[in-house]
Amino acid sequence: xxxxxxxxxxxxxxxxxxxxxxxxxxxxxxxxxxxxxxxxxxxxxxxxxxxxxxxxxxxxxxxxxxxxxxxxxxxxxxxxxxxxxxxxxxxxxxxxxxxxxxxxxxxxxxxxxxxxxxxxxxxxxxxxxxxxxxxxxxxxxxxxxxxxxxxxxxxxxxxxxxxxxxxxxxxxxxxxxxxxxxxxxxxxxxxxxxxxxxxxxxxxxxxxxxxxxxxxxxxxxxxxxxxxxxxxxxxxxxxxxxxxxxxxxxxxxxxxxxxxxxxxxxxxxxxxxxxxxxxxxxxxxxxxxxxxxxxxxxxxxxxxxxxxxxxxxxxxxxxxxxxxxxxxxxxxxxxxxxxxxxxxxxxxxxxxxxxxxxxxxxxxxxxxxxxxxxxxxxxxxxxxxxxxxxxxxxxxxxxxxxxxxxxxxxxxxxxxxx
Amino acid sequence: xxxxxxxxxxxxxxxxxxxxxxxxxxxxxxxxxxxxxxxxxxxxxxxxxxxxxxxxxxxxxxxxxxxxxxxxxxxxxxxxxxxxxxxxxxxxxxxxxxxxxxxxxxxxxxxxxxxxxxxxxxxxxxxxxxxxxxxxxxxxxxxxxxxxxxxxxxxxxxxxxxxxxxxxxxxxxxxxxxxxxxxxxxxxxxxxxxxxxxxxxxxxxxxxxxxxxxxxxxxxxxxxxxxxxxxxxxxxxxxxxxxxxxxxxxxxxxxxxxxxxxxxxxxxxxxxxxxxxxxxxxxxxxxxxxxxxxx
Numbered sequence: 001x002x003x004x005x006x007x008x009x010x011x012x013x014x015x016x017x018x019x020x021x022x023x024x025x026x027x028x029x030x031x032x033x034x035x036x037x038x039x040x041x042x043x044x045x046x047x048x049x050x051x052x053x054x055x056x057x058x059x060x061x062x063x064x065x066x067x068x069x070x071x072x073x074x075x076x077x078x079x080x081x082x083x084x085x086x087x088x089x090x091x092x093x094x095x096x097x098x099x100x101x102x103x104x105x106x107x108x109x110x111x112x113x114x115x116x117x118x119x120x121x122x123x124x125x126x127x128x129x130x131x132x133x134x135x136x137x138x139x140x141x142x143x144x145x146x147x148x149x150x151x152x153x154x155x156x157x158x159x160x161x162x163x164x165x166x167x168x169x170x171x172x173x174x175x176x177x178x179x180x181x182x183x184x185x186x187x188x189x190x191x192x193x194x195x196x197x198x199x200x201x202x203x204x205x206x207x208x209x210x211x212x213x214x215x216x217x218x219x220x221x222x223x224x225x226x227x228x229x230x231x232x233x234x235x236x237x238x239x240x241x242x243x244x245x246x247x248x249x250x251x252x253x254x255x256x257x258x259x260x261x262x263x264x265x266x267x268x269x270x271x272x273x274x275x276x277x278x279x280x281x282x283x284x285x286x287x288x289x290x291x292x293x294x295x296x297x298x299x300x301x302x303x304x305x306x307x308x309x310x311x312x313x314x315x316x317x318x319x320x321x322x323x324x325x326x327x328x329x330x331x332x333x334x335x336x337x338x339x340x341x342x343x344x345x346x347x348x349x350x351x352x353x354x355x356x357x358x359x360x361x362x363x364x365x366x367x368x369x370x371x372x373x374x375x376x377x378x379x380x381x382x383x384x385x386x387x388x389x390x391x392x393x394x395x396x397x398x399x400x401x402x403x404x405x406x407x408x409x410x411x412x413x414x415x416x417x418x
Numbered sequence: 419x420x421x422x423x424x425x426x427x428x429x430x431x432x433x434x435x436x437x438x439x440x441x442x443x444x445x446x447x448x449x450x451x452x453x454x455x456x457x458x459x460x461x462x463x464x465x466x467x468x469x470x471x472x473x474x475x476x477x478x479x480x481x482x483x484x485x486x487x488x489x490x491x492x493x494x495x496x497x498x499x500x501x502x503x504x505x506x507x508x509x510x511x512x513x514x515x516x517x518x519x520x521x522x523x524x525x526x527x528x529x530x531x532x533x534x535x536x537x538x539x540x541x542x543x544x545x546x547x548x549x550x551x552x553x554x555x556x557x558x559x560x561x562x563x564x565x566x567x568x569x570x571x572x573x574x575x576x577x578x579x580x581x582x583x584x585x586x587x588x589x590x591x592x593x594x595x596x597x598x599x600x601x602x603x604x605x606x607x608x609x610x611x612x613x614x615x616x617x618x619x620x621x622x623x624x625x626x627x628x629x630x631x632x633x634x635x636x637x638x639x640x641x642x643x644x645x646x647x648x649x650x651x652x653x654x655x656x657x658x659x660x661x662x663x664x665x666x667x668x669x670x671x672x673x674x675x676x677x678x679x680x681x682x683x684x685x686x687x688x689x690x691x692x693x694x695x696x697x698x699x700x701x702x703x704x705x706x707x708x709x710x711x712x713x
Contacts, residue, residue: 040529045539208682211686215634215644216633216634218433218675219674220678223679239634240635246634250562251559251561272540273539275542276544
């Protein structure tokens with residue numbers, strides 16, 4: 001054998017060895033979870049936090065011996081936040097890698113694409129972060145389950161908050177700014193729907209649609225100031241929130257207008273990025289808070305995450321953590337991860353105690369829509385340096401009961417007709 | 419729409435325009451002189467923002483010093499990128515395609531580098547002391563830092579014009595854009611000139627990143643977001659022309675600002691509309707550079 005050929009053989013052997021998944025060698029029973037989180041770009045932090053939290057949950061479960069003799073195993077592929085690419089990976093997960101569950105997804109656009117794959121192949125897709133209400137209403141399919149609140153629930157809580165506020169401090173006008181894609185438009189529509197449903201009288205004086213990830217908001221800010229709204233509702237997420245607040249603050253916008261951001265505004269990333277720059281008195285919420293509820297489970301979860309990664313979690317993390325526990329509970333009930341139809345039955349109505357559940361409440365999955373039903377807390381920014389590098393955290397909480405935030409029965413039909 | 423609101427919206431547009439110009443100026447320089455379309459220009463902008471964050475928030479030094487660190491850092495990195503990689507593809511058949519592929523790969527590499535060093539969390543930088551308040555102007559309160567940015571933009575366009583048009587180095591740079599071989603035979607070290615110009619262009623990107631950092635969130639992926647608008651500015655203004663880039667940015671900023679105030683539902687359409695109209699009626703750009711005019 002010439003030296004040349006020898007190298008080819010070695011190389012070939014290496015490729016074969018590396019391409020075999022480890023589970024081929026290990027004779028363990030494994031629940032395989034195929035995750036699709038973005039690891040790059042603006043949404044990278046959400047992906048990184050989600051994977052860290054999911055792995056934390058998996059270690060907790062596996063260290064206690066797993067589920068019915070099965071160990072959990074997570075594989076993540078960078079979704080690049082691109083729907084077509086994610087669809088390709090999801091199909092590969094099912095057909096080649098024989099994954100038992102599809103998992104994750106930050107962007108609703110990716111979620112809407114992957115749910116079609118899940119439907120086509122009859123494989124369960126556990127949604128952990130993306131918030132578009134469509135997935136559990138008009139685009140609902142039986143193999144999809146979501147373990148975090150959707151925008152409808154946030155906006156219902158938001159509408160109730162505004163209703164109570166009106167009784168204390170009569171406000172009349174409202175303006176909206178949010179990114180110019182489904183997520184931004186859905187929130188505004190759902191907020192108005194809920195305000196009407198709860199009989200709140202108001203006048204909308206401006207609607208603004210900057211591009212997602214737009215770096216500059218100055219013209220929007222001066223135009224909003226000219227509209228003089230009592231309330232400015234914001235539908236940004238991530239770095240866009242940071243940029244908007246930084247640019248608006250020196251114009252004095254927050255002195256004249258109440259900044260109200262009930263879906264993603266209260267995410268810890270904002271507090272950690274802005275430190276003392278974050279103004280006091282902004283009204284924000286998110287799908288999980290590091291300092292609410294004050295339960296042992298939440299404290300333990302937050303501290304454990306911090307010890308593991310050196311940073312406090314954003315809300316995306318808790319969604320992924322919840323997703324892993326939901327899978328474990330379902331497999332425990334069914335006994336194996338292969339009987340998809342039985343797993344669907346097990347997940348429907350599943351009760352699961354999560355870090356974000358306040359005392360006396362347990363999150364559960366609504367059997368009709370496969371949407372998790374959870375309490376929502378809205379808070380106000382106040383000085384608090386217990387979660388560095390943040391210098392402000394939310395406080396003065398207002399709590400909204402889970403059942404009050406669900407879409408009415410006819411909501412899905414109404415959306416389908418549109 | 420009352421008069422003070424028009425003035426306010428105009429200043430908002432000017433502010434937006436200046437930031438656009440500061441990013442686009444480096445892009446137009448390297449395009450005009452080096453005939454290189456540096457797709458990764460935004461990544462050098464991002465490097466500048468991170469270096470400013472590092473200098474101010476981690477090392478606790480002065481903001482204006484951090485602007486210098488950011489410009490130098492981005493400049494040195496740019497010179498390395500040119501000398502080690504870009505230089506190898508000059509003069510190849512289909513050089514343009516290679517340029518895009520190579521500089522696009524820079525974006526990915528720099529994005530990952532930034533993630534390794536600083537993590538994925540959003541970073542934020544406070545406005546420098548002395549510029550945190552507002553200035554009263556014609557009865558309007560304008561943030562002082564915004565006015566400073568607008569002023570810096572005007573200084574940059576004048577200095578760049580002066581250097582390029584009135585100094586020996588500027589003449590060499592312009593000559594490099596026209597005929598590198600002739601310049602080499604006259605005894606000028608052309609490869610070094612190219613490296614230097616590329617370094618200056620990326621330093622301008624870093625400069626813009628540092629100045630924009632107190633107004634924006636610093637995060638991975640920030641580079642790719644500014645490059646498209648900068649490209650539109652460069653196309654409108656005429657590739658390689660500083661006054662053109664400034665005017666292009668001004669048009670884009672003002673059109674945007676008044677579109678937001680009058681037809682908010684359609685505002686984001688206008689950037690592209692301006693570019694399309696320019697491409698139809700004056701495809702070489704409003705201020706075409708000499709080279710393109712000659713062809």
